[in-house]
Amino acid sequence: METTTFHYPRRSAKYVILILLLALTIPFFAGCTDRGHRDLTLDTWILKTNSDGSLQWTAFVDGDPNGRGQAMIQTRDGGYAITGTGTNADVNGPVPRIVTLDRDGNVISTMTFGMSPDYGSSLVEAPGGGYVVATYSGFLTRVDEDGNVLWSTSLGGGSDWWKVVGAPGGGYAVAGDTRIVKVGEDGEIAWTAAFETGLNVGTIAAIPSGGFIAGGTTGADVWVARLDAEGNTVWDETLGSRSRDDLYVVRISPAGTYDLVYGTVLDARNETADGRFTETIEASLAADGRLIGERPLNASRVIVATEDGGYAYAGFIVPEFIGLQPQGYPGSPLHVVRLDDEGMVAWDASYDIGDDRSVVSIIRTSDDGVAVLGSVYDF
Structure with missing residues (x-):
């Protein structure tokens, strides 16, 4: 399945990690007064719709201070695999991570690999099982189903x-x-x-x-x-x-x-x-x-092509901004829009998924629905 991802500006890997850490810090200090002083983490969420935009399920991947999903695919068994950033207890800092889920959004496994600072930016399933992941720092890495590295190529x-x-x-x-x-x-x-x-x-x-x-x-x-x-x-x-x-x-x-x-x-x-x-x-x-x-x-930057020649895209309405935006706004629901091959709206669905969220990627699914990947600040 093809995935389309919202990318950060092109910088060195270390510089991008610093930007991510700064992005985490700003909302924390802005929200300390009414949310209390707690550790801030950036959790991953997934939303799945059917072919007409009706919500089927939402899922969360939490508990990792460096956890962030960057790209998602649907796997051959109907489940999902997400790559991005996670924490390895043996490595000081964020490293590439793969999270797998079943077809209903239940987390099956979490695996980390590689060196820090780095993150997985894209992945595909390998023919013999496991995954091949491209990382931001310029490595292509093959891992088996348990996360063991089989090879890594610079x-x-x-x-x-x-x-x-x-x-x-x-x-x-x-x-x-x-x-x-x-x-x-x-x-x-x-x-x-x-x-x-x-x-x-x-x-x-x-x-x-x-x-x-x-x-x-x-x-x-x-x-x-x-x-x-x-x-x-x-x-x-x-x-x-x-x-x-x-x-x-x-x-x-x-x-x-x-x-x-x-x-x-x-x-x-x-x-x-x-x-x-x-x-x-x-x-x-x-x-x-x-x-x-x-x-x-009429589309946002978080967009994917669909099998019928159309597109699906996602984002939030933000005051004074034209079109749907990747970063959420307080009180603004997530919108997912499906366009037909003429560029006309086939359906436009909204989902109240809460504040402090951003949308990262959208993919089409084998049942003609879509799955949306995003992040949420956990105060």
Whole structure:
């Protein structure tokens, strides 16, 4: 299952961990007066809907001061696996973590691995069982069902290894920093496709017939490229506006086009507020990379493509901000919206899940529903 994740700004791994710790501290001091002096943790929550948006269940993963979910997949048995950050008693600081749940949201296992500071940014199931996890610091790690590390491969270069996908014919492809790396089932690097400096790779999808479609940002614009099975660029296109743009998702549509959804910032000089995103655009490219269509799409940055050619997205209404936002607002329910292949609203459901929450990722599920991953401050 494809997952789309809200990412932090590109920085070194240690710097990102410091940002996370600061984010935890601010609401704690702001809430000490009426909540009392207690240890603050950041718990993980999951919300599951059916195909018409009706709530099926919610689940919580708590008890870890470094616990945060970053990405989620549905597993072959109908359950779920989440990667992100957790605590290992033998390591001083946050480390990558995997949490598994059954199809009803009950926690089955929690496993940690790797070094600190780091976190798991994306994961897939391995064919023989267990998981393959891409970490922020630039490692691809294979673990078995018990969390034992079978191999761990350094991807080289800088940080920002956001996305791992299974490769057609076996192995894995990882997108991040300025490169895409193909890794075999044994953890050996098969090839590396390096892009020019300043061209950041944010996401990747496998093409069933072979090769990959990838995208990211370059300066104020977004770009998309098709690669063959050996990592050679077949074509690449740059799209954008006069303002700063941010790529949310790329996909191969049921019609065979390559679609990307990106947001445009009204005020490119203001780098701090998601509320400056005033327009979301879907662009469609032909098999040879030609731009064949664009349309405005009412969506948030936490979005996933659906099997029918539409999308599902999630977020909160925040005063003075345009569109749904990842960070919650007191009294604002979570909204999940399903769009059909024409970009029209199929359903818009709201859920009162409480305050002090943020939404991180959304995935489609095998029963045509969606599952939403988020965080909540536990005072």
